[in-house]
Amino acid sequence: DTAVSQTPKYLVTQMGNDKSIKCEQNLGHDTMYWYKQDSKKFLKIMFSYNNKELIINETVPNRFSPKSPDKAHLNLHINSLELGDSAVYFCASSQRAGGYYGYTFGSGTRLTVV
């Protein structure tokens, strides 16, 4: 019954590889997000989708490409992984109608690039 679930929880990969992280929410929310948490715990928004439409696209290398097949799913694909991509990636969801009052976060995906 997890509200926002991410897979995988841990991901260890070599530089130059391509990898994907998947996120699904069962809260009926219409907006989903990707956040990156670096080694100093700083959280920065990367992308946001509302009903499959990209609404936030921060300054992120174009090696990162989000995809939202429907409003319950948001995936993150990363090409040509670099050491600096190592971080914890959090997916979150909220509901636009009513003012985005509650953001619910997943438990994170710890990506380690070696």
Place this chain on the structure above:
Amino acid sequence: AQSVTQLDSQVPVFEEAPVELRCNYSSSVSVYLFWYVQYPNQGLQLLLKYLSGSTLVKGINGFEAEFNKSQTSFHLRKPSVHISDTAEYFCAVRNFGNEKLTFGTGTRLTIIP
């Protein structure tokens, strides 16, 4: 643009003592304010939020926060902490009409037995 400053990166507190974690925000418009907690190796959990109305907001686990518009602050308090409160605490702000939730750099609360 909105921003959040958490003045203390680490706060050590003795068990059963009170604690205050400080948060100041900057925004040119009205805001919504949030506190999240992150336990080790876990995701973020909402502690409490200020949307409107009473400036004193009560949250889960005995935490409360006070919105002070004149000082642009939203400090988090607990009258008596427990070992289980050891975690990273994040203050966050969102402008009216904006989808983006901006986080502070976090405060690590360490409880000393």
